[in-house]
Amino acid sequence: MKNDQIPAERRILLRLGLALGAAAVVRMIVADPAGTPARPGGEPLGPAAGPPARAGTGPTAYRLRPMTGEAPPGFLPAPPRVRTRPIEEMPELGADAMVLSFDDGPDPRYTPDILATLRRYGVRAMFFVCGEMAVDNRDLLREMAGDGHVVGNHSWSHPLIPKLSRRRIRDELGSTSELIEKTLGTPPLWYRAPYGAWNRNSFEIGAAMGMEPLAWTVDTLDWTRPGADAIVGKVEQGAGPGVVVLSHDAGGNRSQSVAALRRYLPALIADGYRPTVPHRS
CATH class of the missing domain: 3.20.20.370 (Glycoside hydrolase/deacetylase)
Structure with missing residues (x-):
């Protein structure tokens, strides 16, 4: 049956189903913090790409965070207050x-x-x-x-x-x-x-x-x-x-x-x- 022969009601239902399916896929991707598709059981389908390579930071940028390195935000030491x-x-x-x-x-x-x-x-x-x-x-x-x-x-x-x-x-x-x-x-x-x-x-x-x-x-x-x-x-x-x-x-x-x-x-x-x-x- 050609597309134009499908009753209007069925076309609406098909479109609704496709939309709901796409939303579910989006929710699955967002729920995966690594952003990597996985097989059932959690096994990755392929190697994670990881974050893009960072451009080399100049010495000044490094010097402004000498105590932080790449530690998670929750573990960064608080800088001292700015004194007068x-x-x-x-x-x-x-x-x-x-x-x-x-x-x-x-x-x-x-x-x-x-x-x-x-x-x-x-x-x-x-x-x-x-x-x-x-x-x-x-x-x-x-x-x-x-x-x-x-x-x-x-x-x-x-x-x-x-x-x-x-x-x-x-x-x-x-x-x-x-x-x-x-x-x-x-x-x-x-x-x-x-x-x-x-x-x-x-x-x-x-x-x-x-x-x-x-x-x-x-x-x-x-x-x-x-x-x-x-x-x-x-x-x-x-x-x-x-x-x-x-x-x-x-x-x-x-x-x-x-x-x-x-x-x-x-x-x-x-x-x-x-x-x-x-x-x-």
């Missing part, structure tokens, strides 16, 4: 706690002596490293991490951050975070702006990279080379619960900083202070 000023002290570490921090390294001339002194007294510290120094001294990064010290981000080339565009800030912080992660297996959780010069862009970009901004309470001014006595005096006069001490292990002749640490560290311990480091989960 850096953390300057850490009283939550305890009444006997202080934080010693060293900027600009690592430098093979001075950093090993600082690490040896910290190791001698069983003390952990924070090292805010510059990428241009760290790239040729990755063994010192590993030594820092191996001794339990915190390795933080101090930019790549130590620029004045407020004078940079957002893109340049991302490059300075991102390239250093990437180097630290490739060397130690985990990205840094802390960063410090060169010269202590922060701005809104740096707070936003640092937070997007999973880092908290840390400044200091006591500046030893060791970079001016005032003499070991003056450096020791600065630390001892500024000692207190949660105090963060700023020193340098690179960026110039740091022999005074090394000598001063050998004197003020045992003095702090004798006074009942416990130099330690913060932790972020």
Whole structure:
């Protein structure tokens, strides 16, 4: 029987049946999260195509999610909040706690002596490293991490951050975070702006990279080379619960900083202070 000979009522029923069948197929495809047709019992009819290959992401895109990788959304760590000023002290570490921090390294001339002194007294510290120094001294990064010290981000080339565009800030912080992660297996959780010069862009970009901004309470001014006595005096006069001490292990002749640490560290311990480091989960 030709199409035009089928009664109108039967044509309507046939069309309705075809429509219902198509809807059922659509429901089956949507119900299969892989989007792969399957035989009864769940066996795939063929290999799943999988998601399309992703285009290569540039370094900047990677750097903005150094702590996330490809983890499922439900398991991504929450980024720190965007601050309007850096953390300057850490009283939550305890009444006997202080934080010693060293900027600009690592430098093979001075950093090993600082690490040896910290190791001698069983003390952990924070090292805010510059990428241009760290790239040729990755063994010192590993030594820092191996001794339990915190390795933080101090930019790549130590620029004045407020004078940079957002893109340049991302490059300075991102390239250093990437180097630290490739060397130690985990990205840094802390960063410090060169010269202590922060701005809104740096707070936003640092937070997007999973880092908290840390400044200091006591500046030893060791970079001016005032003499070991003056450096020791600065630390001892500024000692207190949660105090963060700023020193340098690179960026110039740091022999005074090394000598001063050998004197003020045992003095702090004798006074009942416990130099330690913060932790972020």
